[in-house]
Amino acid sequence: MISRYSIIGVFFLVLVSIFVNIEGRSISQFLTQNTKGTKWAVLVAGSNEWTNYRHQADVCHAYQILKAGGLKDENIIVFMYDDIANNTENPRPGVIINNPHGHDVYKGVPKDYVGDDVNAKNFFNVILANKSGVVGGSGKVLKSGPNDHIFIYYADHGGTGVIAMPSGELVFAHDLVNVLKKKHASGTYDRLVFYLEACESGSMFDGLLPEGLDIYVMTSAKPDEDSYGTYCGESTPVDSCLGQCPPLEFKGVCLGDLYSVAWMEDSDVQDRKTNSVHRQYSRVAKRTAANLTYYNYGSHVQEYGDKVVSFDPLATYMGETSKNHSHDSVDAKSFSTSSSRNVDQRSTELFYLLTKHNNAPEGSDEKYKAHVKLNEVMSKRSQVDYNVKHLGELLFGVEKGNEVLHSVRPAGQPLVDNWDCLKSYVKIFEVQCGRLTAYGRKHVRGIANICNAGITSEKMAAMSAQACSS
DSSP states (O other): OOOHHHHHHHHHHHHHHHHIIIIIHHHHHHHHGGGSSOEEEEEEEOOOSGGGHHHHHHHHHHHHHHHHTTOOGGGEEEEOOOOSTTOTTOSSTTOOOSSTTOOOOOTTOOOSBOGGGOSHHHHHHHHTTOGGGOOSSOOOOOOOOTTOEEEEEEEOOEETTEEOOSSSSOEEHHHHHHHHHHHHHTTOOSEEEEEEESTTGGGGTTTTSOSSSSEEEEESSOTTOOOEEEEESOOOSSSOOTTOSOOTTSTTOEEEEHHHHHHHHHHHHSOTTTOBHHHHHHHHHHHHTTTHHHHOOOOOOEEEEOGGGGGSBTHHHHOOOOTTOTTOOHHHHTOOGGGSOOEEGGGHHHHHHHHHHHHSOTTOHHHHHHHHHHHHHHHHHHHHHHHHHHHHHHHHOTTTHHHHHTOOOOTTSOSOSOHHHHHHHHHHHHHHHOOOOTTGGGGHHHHHHHHHTTOOHHHHHHHHHHHHHO
């Protein structure tokens, strides 16, 4: 007869076995992982222009973290347009900072893919180590092996199911996940960690990224949520940011992104050998969402893929913390979550223009030009909102149009049933109504819902032409 204590003992052993299967992998890696395999990284800033300063600042900071952690330049591949450091508007020529009290993060950053070479085709071919498919740039690709560990970090404007590049086509979620599946099928990595900063970044993986690929993804926001720039603007008597504003010469610019700054400043000061990716997720999620309750800015950091991978130490992907790391700044330690002004990514251009307008002398040409540009940007935003709203009404009626366009699918279900339809209908809309800007890409969800409703391509083209001609 089996005693009650025997049953309890067996149950306990099962629990221990489950724990070891999940956590034991991580424990062994804490002891041995830093001596096994090569660490690789791909860093992408998917934007250009001065108002998007923060994306390249984020990527440069990420490079400095990895470099200080012991990764070699031959194993770090950097995509950035490279129009910020020496931009005519940069008050510190040749320098990029990612924190109000930060050091230069631009110095030494490899320029693997710059300008128009920063595009989706090159990004995908780099991941797949398809050197013959790469056009321009250094030609460096992700030549990882079966025991290697890969870290991908991407900072950009996004839309539902898309992230952007400064040139060429958008990166669609379905295409990105397919590339990751191909990378896994090639057997050329052990585990892969992907950090993504963009509005609606969760939609790039939600319902799309399967388990079993040894890939862990952390995104800055839910599938239907904006992400935020941080260290923005300047302090005023009405709106103080308590010492965490950019230096005065960086008027209207956000030095970083809220989620990105959170994980990087965390990486700067934590012992990466004893801190896991999961523990970083917990700290970063808390910091990124800290001001949602009272100030309604911030976002909910999300996880996708194989969460067991997150029990690996940070050092497995970022290298060990260097005692001589110049960015181990008092910067991260002095940060107060509530003391920095944050601006949602889609409003950073308006924030910059408004700041420039307000700071220009009354009656000056500078103020007039800023006023004209501000009105132009606001008019374009209003126009795309009207065009999409009108399109919805033409397709589904005045009463149901708005409801259909803004419908959000349940968590775990991909944005759209037919991704080829979405790509095609985005192009149809852009042909008739103009290219979608960083702001306009918030309407990709509406176009996806048009696909899901079964609207034919002929009707989509006809109604888009009508909506955007009136």
